[in-house]
Amino acid sequence: MFRTAFSANSLLALIIFFVACQKESTQRLPYYNTPDFTPIFVQSEADLTAKVPHIIGRFSFTDQHGVSISQHDIEGKIHVADFFFTSCGVICPRMTKHMQLVEKAFPNAADVVLLSYSVTPWIDSVGRLKSYCQTNHIQSKNWHLLTGNKSEIYQLARQSYFAEEELGFSKDSTEFLHTEHFLLIDKHKRIRGIYNGTLELEMQQLIADIKTLRQES
Structure with missing residues (x-):
């Protein structure tokens, strides 16, 4: 009788443990709705x-191939956005190297898109972006380096991606934009994470968070 009771209690403990683990594994990432990134x-x-x-x-x-990329290309997909320029000498090369960690974690995944917006689009022509890709061995078909109208890029960065955190609405569209942040956006175009693109450890967290989003219904 003791053995039966012990087995039943053990089974109950295992069930509780399993349910708790399942709940933890399906925990959702927070959403961000304002430039101060309050979760x-x-x-x-x-x-x-x-x-x-x-x-x-x-x-x-x-993009670097001369292809037009719009919001339609991220419909129903997770994407990571950052803001860079090809003539940046210190921070941007590190950010590019770290974005490559994300690229390698999801090689040609159809549901994960990387968008790197140039903040000097008057310099970063399609040809220059293509050359930058060749120099940095960027080959993924789902990684788009983007150029276009400066004010439109800056407005999108500050008002949609909150690229400069709490400064998101305080700067004029002509004032130079530069941030080391990577933004994680879910399949419904909502912001789900912000990361320091100069830190490799943060990229590991970003990769883990992308995996979490891929499991969301």
């Missing part, structure tokens, strides 16, 4: 609609 956690679709109305806005720019 928001939601329990239902109704909460999400009410509490997190902010999504990435419409855009259309040209």
Whole structure:
């Protein structure tokens, strides 16, 4: 009798442990709705609609292959965005190297897109972006280095991606934009993470968070 009771208690403990682990493994990432990046956690679709109305806005720019890339190309996909320029001597090369860690973690994954927006688009022509890709061995078909109208890029960066955190709405569109942040956006164009693109450890967290988003229903 003692053995039977012990086995039943052990089984119950295992079930509780398994349920707890399942709950932890399916924990959702927070949402970010404002430039100060205050995390928001939601329990239902109704909460999400009410509490997190902010999504990435419409855009259309040209990538290193001369192909037009717009919001339609990220529909139903997870994407990571950063802001760089090809003549940057210190921070951008490190950011590019770290974005390559993300690229290698999801080689040609159809549901993961990388968008690197040039903040000096008047310099970074399609040809220059293509040369930059060749120099840095960027080959993924899902990594787009984008150029286009300066004010449109800056507006998208500051008002959609909150690229400069709390400064997101305080700068004029002509004032130079530069940030080391990577932004993680889910399949519904909502911001789900912000990371320091100069730190390799943060890239490991970004990769883990992308995997979490891929499991969301």
